[in-house]
Amino acid sequence: MVTRGPAARRRPRALSPLREHLRDTFWFAPTAAMAIVFVVWLGAQALDTAVVEALQEDGDHETLDELLRFAQDAKAVVSAVGSAMMTFIGVVFSISLVAVQMASGQFTPRVVRLFVRSRITKATFAVFLATFVLTLLVLTAFDTADDPRTVTSVPLVQSVLTLVMVALSLLLFVLYVNTTLRLMRISHVIARIATESFRVAASMPVPAGGEDAAGLGPATAWVPHEGRAGVLRDVHIARLVRVARSHGVVLRLIPRIGDFVVPGTPVLAVHGGPAPPRRALRYTVSVGVERTYHQDLGFGLRQLSDIALRALSPAINDPTTAVQALDRVVQFLAALSRHPLDAVRHRDRGGTVRLVQPVPGWTELVDLGFTEVRGCATGSPQVSRRMLAGLDDLLLLAPPERREPLLRHRELLRQAVDRSAPAPADRAFALRPDRQGIG
Structure with a gap:
């Protein structure tokens, strides 16, 4: 561990540049989100399978019939969500390109880094891609069997999870548009640069001038x-x-x-x-x-x-x-x-x-x-x-x-x-x- 100097009273975090390097990339957050949503989908699928098996053991075919009808309706919703998410991703990507082009042309090309480091932008792309991947995975989980005694899984939890991801995507889209509009205003860009500069000054150990x-x-x-x-x-x-x-x-x-x-x-x-x-x-x-x-x-x-x-x-x-x-x-x-x-x-x-x-x-x-x-x-x-x-x-x-x-x-x-x-x-x-x- 590195201390800040003889006058320091607490130890800072490890001075590793890995976190900052990841913040300067745009691939890490979407890739991690898609990997996480795959793991979550596996858990939801296992839960849906357990629910169906429990109902079959109890002989509750009436409930299984209702779940099958729900699955047919949910399948149409999930398919529509999958198509809509690709459109949303294209809109977000277009907005980002226009914002970066305007900012680099009017302010300075070095402010493009602010857009790359924006957490809201990364979160929006990550959640949108994760939702799209989730819809594809959920569509593969629908069982074509109509007999409640032979059905193996009804994606009930998976469908609910898809709707939650859609709601989160809509919320992030609103925040993303607001953040992008703010970053296109020079006063907010200058304030963000100042904030980053003060963060650098605050994270540096107390130096010894001229030594x-x-x-x-x-x-x-x-x-x-x-x-x-x-x-x-x-x-x-x-x-x-x-x-x-x-x-x-x-x-x-x-x-x-x-x-x-x-x-x-x-x-x-x-x-x-x-x-x-x-x-x-x-x-x-x-x-x-x-x-x-x-x-x-x-x-x-x-x-x-x-x-x-x-x-x-x-x-x-x-x-x-x-x-x-x-x-x-x-x-x-x-x-x-x-x-x-x-x-x-x-x-x-x-x-x-x-x-x-x-x-x-x-x-x-x-x-x-x-x-x-x-x-x-x-x-x-x-x-x-x-x-x-x-x-x-x-x-x-x-x-x-x-x-x-x-x-x-x-x-x-x-x-x-x-x-x-x-x-x-x-x-x-x-x-x-x-x-x-x-x-």
Whole structure:
């Protein structure tokens, strides 16, 4: 188990990336749902068979006749449900494609991940497919015998289960449409990005600022990256800590989460002994084609900056959206204004540092949040006023040693506005701090 540091009072969950990797996939939930519904159907079929056998042993042929009549009616309902579910699945799939296309075109292509990670979307597809599979299984369970003495099974429980799944499908469809409409609105997309970013910040152990390699001594070995080239998505922190503890060394991650790594380049530095064997470090580094929220502290700011830049482009020209993105940028930076940055130290049970993980520093986060937006803000007083107000708020919250990048961006914004607005009145208006932009 990995602790958060000497000041921690409780142990977090195991820092395994498997759960986050499954959340970034779309196949797992529907596949699991279809497997589960198959197991449930087997149980329902066994129960129906037991009911029929009990009635035959008691000689209750009248009840069996009623069940057979019910089965004939239920068969028509189940057949109709099976056809309708395929139509529903096509409608949901079409809505998802349109929503993803609109969101990626108007906001940024990186927000597509929000749709993939949406629990309601996955649950809707999973329940719809499970209901369709259930109808096919139930149809195979209908007995063609008309004599109550020779019938082997009447799918009574299975039919009721199908109706329950239909009701659940209709409820999820309503929730799915509501969730999709919300995700097509930029304010909710920005809020979701901020929520994911704060979740990353809250799940990270308390770091020690500026101590990424201090006190570790020189590196005694290097571990190169093996496998395909790609973006470093995350690392299996718990496993790396266990490996370092069992071999009596300290591991230091060289690239940051989100960096592009190529085979053969060093990915881990070893301090205090020889490098652990390759088989012990297998599956500890995850590489993909794009960045993810998991362990990536700057990915949320990257998305917010992209949304603001897209909104300020001449093709869209939507400064209000840029202001909404800046609101969340300021909120995120304010939460980290007094938080130690630059490096995270993961410790074992005994409190010994076993893994040092680099994270973006304060200056890098401020530059990520403001640099590119500031370059496009000179032609929009609404954005320049909101940025100035945000910088002033951060100057009040940040400690003195962290004010330099904020003052630098404030001065660069003032100079840019001076160059773009020749009239003194326009300059004064554009440089007046306003939390609403133009309130």
